[in-house]
Amino acid sequence: MKCYSKMSKDELLKERDSLLTIYDDYxxxxxxxxxxxxxxxxxxxxxxxxxxxxxxxxxxFIAKDGIDTRNYGDLYGIEEAKEYFADVLCVDKDMVMAGGxxxxxxxxxxxxxxxxxxxxxxxxxxxxxxxxxxCPSPGYDRHFAITEHMGIKMINVPYNDCILDIDMIEKLVAxxxxxxxxxxxxxxxxxxxxxxxxxxxxxxxxxxxxAKDFILIWDNAYFIHDIYEDKKDTLYNxxxxxxxxxxEDMVYCFTSTSKITIAGGGISAMITSKRxxxxxxxxxxxxxxxxxxxxxxxxxxFLKNKENTIxxxxxxxxxxxxxxxxxxxxxxxxxxxxxxxxxxKPNGGYFITFWTLNNLAKxxxxxxxxxxxxxxxxxxxxxxGIDPNDNCLRIAPSYPELDELENAAKLFCVxxxxxxxEYYLNN
Amino acid sequence: MKCYSKMSKDELLKERDSLLTIYDDYxxxxxxxxxxxxxxxxxxxxxxxxxxxxxxxxxxFIAKDGIDTRNYGDLYGIEEAKEYFADVLCVDKDMVMAGGxxxxxxxxxxxxxxxxxxxxxxxxxxxxxxxxxxCPSPGYDRHFAITEHMGIKMINVPYNDCILDIDMIEKLVAxxxxxxxxxxxxxxxxxxxxxxxxxxxxxxxxxxxxAKDFILIWDNAYFIHDIYEDKKDTLYNxxxxxxxxxxEDMVYCFTSTSKITIAGGGISAMITSKRxxxxxxxxxxxxxxxxxxxxxxxxxxFLKNKENTIxxxxxxxxxxxxxxxxxxxxxxxxxxxxxxxxxxKPNGGYFITFWTLNNLAKxxxxxxxxxxxxxxxxxxxxxxGIDPNDNCLRIAPSYPELDELENAAKLFCVxxxxxxxEYYLNN
Numbered sequence: 001m002k003c004y005s006k007m008s009k010d011e012l013l014k015e016r017d018s019l020l021t022i023y024d025d026y027x028x029x030x031x032x033x034x035x036x037x038x039x040x041x042x043x044x045x046x047x048x049x050x051x052x053x054x055x056x057x058x059x060x061f062i063a064k065d066g067i068d069t070r071n072y073g074d075l076y077g078i079e080e081a082k083e084y085f086a087d088v089l090c091v092d093k094d095m096v097m098a099g100g101x102x103x104x105x106x107x108x109x110x111x112x113x114x115x116x117x118x119x120x121x122x123x124x125x126x127x128x129x130x131x132x133x134x135c136p137s138p139g140y141d142r143h144f145a146i147t148e149h150m151g152i153k154m155i156n157v158p159y160n161d162c163i164l165d166i167d168m169i170e171k172l173v174a175x176x177x178x179x180x181x182x183x184x185x186x187x188x189x190x191x192x193x194x195x196x197x198x199x200x201x202x203x204x205x206x207x208x209x210x211a212k213d214f215i216l217i218w219d220n221a222y223f224i225h226d227i228y229e230d231k232k233d234t235l236y237n238x239x240x241x242x243x244x245x246x247x248e249d250m251v252y253c254f255t256s257t258s259k260i261t262i263a264g265g266g267i268s269a270m271i272t273s274k275r276x277x278x279x280x281x282x283x284x285x286x287x288x289x290x291x292x293x294x295x296x297x298x299x300x301x302f303l304k305n306k307e308n309t310i311x312x313x314x315x316x317x318x319x320x321x322x323x324x325x326x327x328x329x330x331x332x333x334x335x336x337x338x339x340x341x342x343x344x345k346p347n348g349g350y351f352i353t354f355w356t357l358n359n360l361a362k363x364x365x366x367x368x369x370x371x372x373x374x375x376x377x378x379x380x381x382x383x384x385g386i387d388p389n390d391n392c393l394r395i396a397p398s399y400p401e402l403d404e405l406e407n408a409a410k411l412f413c414v415x416x417x418x419x420x421x422e423y424y425l426n427n
Numbered sequence: 428m429k430c431y432s433k434m435s436k437d438e439l440l441k442e443r444d445s446l447l448t449i450y451d452d453y454x455x456x457x458x459x460x461x462x463x464x465x466x467x468x469x470x471x472x473x474x475x476x477x478x479x480x481x482x483x484x485x486x487x488f489i490a491k492d493g494i495d496t497r498n499y500g501d502l503y504g505i506e507e508a509k510e511y512f513a514d515v516l517c518v519d520k521d522m523v524m525a526g527g528x529x530x531x532x533x534x535x536x537x538x539x540x541x542x543x544x545x546x547x548x549x550x551x552x553x554x555x556x557x558x559x560x561x562c563p564s565p566g567y568d569r570h571f572a573i574t575e576h577m578g579i580k581m582i583n584v585p586y587n588d589c590i591l592d593i594d595m596i597e598k599l600v601a602x603x604x605x606x607x608x609x610x611x612x613x614x615x616x617x618x619x620x621x622x623x624x625x626x627x628x629x630x631x632x633x634x635x636x637x638a639k640d641f642i643l644i645w646d647n648a649y650f651i652h653d654i655y656e657d658k659k660d661t662l663y664n665x666x667x668x669x670x671x672x673x674x675e676d677m678v679y680c681f682t683s684t685s686k687i688t689i690a691g692g693g694i695s696a697m698i699t700s701k702r703x704x705x706x707x708x709x710x711x712x713x714x715x716x717x718x719x720x721x722x723x724x725x726x727x728x729f730l731k732n733k734e735n736t737i738x739x740x741x742x743x744x745x746x747x748x749x750x751x752x753x754x755x756x757x758x759x760x761x762x763x764x765x766x767x768x769x770x771x772k773p774n775g776g777y778f779i780t781f782w783t784l785n786n787l788a789k790x791x792x793x794x795x796x797x798x799x800x801x802x803x804x805x806x807x808x809x810x811x812g813i814d815p816n817d818n819c820l821r822i823a824p825s826y827p828e829l830d831e832l833e834n835a836a837k838l839f840c841v842x843x844x845x846x847x848x849e850y851y852l853n854n
Contacts, residue, residue: 037499039498039499042498045497048497049484049485052482052483052484052486055479056480057477057479058476068469070475070689070690070692071467071469072464072466072685072690073691100528100719102715104716105714105715108713112543115543116542116543116553126542126553142716145712146713149544149710149713150543258499262497263498263499264500264716264718264719264720265497265721283576286569286576287531287535287536288529288532289529289531289691290691291528291529291691292689292692292722293692294479294692295719295722
């Protein structure tokens with residue numbers, strides 16, 4: 001098909017009429033479709049059900065370190081949980097703290113601690129006139145919600161054509177002592193689905209922050225969440241990258257098994273230098289006696305090690321792959337060549353990022369909503385909820401069933417086309 | 428035996444010699460005994476093992492509200508968990524938030540939120556020149572650790588002969604706007620083991636704090652933790668007590684199943700007015716997506732309801748009762764009539780509080796330590812770790828086996844006697 005920008009007014013009007021007929025037909029169906037949530041589907045959840053057979057009343061509850069997992073103790077988690085995370089993330093187990101069911105909560109607690117008590121021996125952030133954070137965008141909405149809620153000023157660092165503006169980062173952190181940290185989802189980024197290149201990881205590892213208490217939040221949420229067996233992204237190990245740079249204490253890496261086993265019922269981890277772990281103990285010991293160690297034991301028994309976890313992730317991929325493929329196929333068939341949109345083709349993670357022409361994202365969102373398809377709120381992936389170009393949409397294909405997803409993606413494309421035609425008719 | 432204060436110097440010296448022989452014998456045994464930790468014993472943990480059979484791979488994971496407990500969602504917990512806590516605590520289920528494995532963590536988060544964002548629409552505490560908390564003492568060391576760590580000034584409110592100085596509380600909160608809250612463990616208080624009288628609960632409910640954002644932390648950790656079937660304390664319902672007083676939004680009650688099922692692996696709850704729950708949502712939603720709902724489901728399946736939980740607690744009591752009885756018997760036999768000590772005789776909870784003559788607690792602690800018996804650090808139950816009279820010791824009989832406990836308690840009494848004799852010899 002001819003690209004929209006080259007169509008005459010008559011051609012556009014004709015195209016609009018035919019699309020409106022399709023759109024109206026969809027509207028009559030009273031659809032209730034949802035592509036907004038990065039949640040695993042029920043079928044995916046079923047692949048981990050056997051985790052609940054790993055512990056029963058007859059189990060041996062004693063951890064390797066001799067601690068009874070049913071009792072208090074082990075603030076930083078049981079030995080085997082540390083070993084597990086060390087194995088899957090290729091880090092030293094002395095750098096691991098195993099936590100509760102939420103890595104987001106660990107991230108929040110780190111920032112709340114920095115606000116209230118300071119970090120790395122520096123002044124509490126609450127006592128500074130200004131605290132800023134770098135926010136590579138589009139990024140994870142819940143990260144930005146934390147910094148916004150804490151009154152931390154967020155600076156939008158763009159991914160230009162999916163490549164993070166590292167020049168901007170290098171300059172900003174070197175110049176401004178009030179920049180205290182940066183959010184990163186380096187692998188299968190939420191929502192881009194891209195993975196940081198080796199060069200990017202190394203340049204990030206080598207930044208020279210003016211602030212002594214600059215913290216790099218390395219949210220490796222999708223570290224092993226591949227969709228294709230023949231196309232897997234690899235992420236350069238940030239802890240190898242910082243060696244010898246003077247930034248050995250800069251990185252706080254987080255992950256969890258939420259999208260490996262049970263969403264919101266998995267185990268989490270913080271990985272950081274031994275010195276940082278030691279330093280944080282005085283704050284963390286105030287917040288909790290110990291995390292749920294039986295759940296740690298249950299997880300290690302089920303997931304075992306890296307090799308077994310990779311095998312387990314293939315079961316998730318089996319359900320995710322056709323969904324991602326379907327959406328990409330529909331996008332390509334409906335929108336390919338029209339020059340009105342682009343989208344990412346991730347090898348893993350939970351999201352596809354979709355760009356409309358500028359200033360159309362909100363309109364597409366509203367048009368979809370009227371027809372019964374819920375998308376993630378426009379702007380959610382940007383600091384303060386503001387997408388500067390109003391052109392970015394997050395597509396979450398994981399949760400709906402295939403037939404629902406097909407309807408939703410097709411209707412979405414109709415909406416994108418309709419809004420693009422309106423644009424060309426009026427410009 | 429004659430009371431020590433009436434003994435002659437010769438009598439005291441003779442008594443000391445005979446006690447030192449016993450003490451030296453103990454020292455030679457290289458004992459390693461611990462009466463410091465309020466932890467359930469292994470036998471107690473075993474009584475809840477069947478909780479791990481309540482969920483397996485074949486379970487129905489869908490909660491009453493239709494939510495899949497294996498997926499994200501339900502920030503305030505599943506319906507049946509709210510109903511469970513509402514049942515056991517005799518409160519409205521709309522006042523319940525069910526949380527993760529730690530009620531201490533919920534308490535911490537409430538205070539951290541008040542510091543960072545303010546509470547009840549008032550200024551964040553971090554922006555005030557001074558914030559104070561009332562700390563009934565002896566109290567729970569981890570409560571005081573939170574307020575101390577946050578830089579909140581702690582005011583020691585004494586329990587005089589186990590009766591809280593409510594006059595002092597009424598006066599202080601009415602006069603001083605910087606007093607923002609009070610810690611209370613109203614039932615089987617940690618470490619006193621006493622329960623607030625109906626009158627005391629009503630007077631607390633009727634205080635008139637000058638601060639609009641005064642919060643009463645009502646840590647009902649031992650709400651159902653009776654040791655004797657024929658002697659059970661009852662606690663007047665604080666939420667009934669505040670009705671009509673204007674303090675309907677003052678109370679934040681916390682509890683968990685840590686000492687009902689799995690220590691550090693149970694489920695927790697915050698109970699407060701519907702208005703407070705609504706108001707806190709904006710803060711809590713920032714900290715976590717949702718808590719472990721499978722563990723909530725597991726707990727409700729196992730504990731069922733109040734009646735069944737009371738039956739379950741009898742199994743714990745079976746192990747706790749002989750330990751408390753043994754310690755009290757040894758104290759009575761060794762120290763009764765000497766007028767050098769007193770101690771509480773609780774009907775529930777995890778602790779006995781023991782008072783030496785003034786200024787002897789640290790000395791007793793050290794003497795016990797030398798002989799291989801670890802007690803809770805002296806002062807731990809007081810703000811800033813300072814026991815103003817240096818006479819208060821927390822005894823935790825739950826964890827050691829009976830034979831260990833017998834040795835530890837007997838040795839403890841020898842140490843108390845020896846230090847008391849030293850006192851009388853020098854005064």
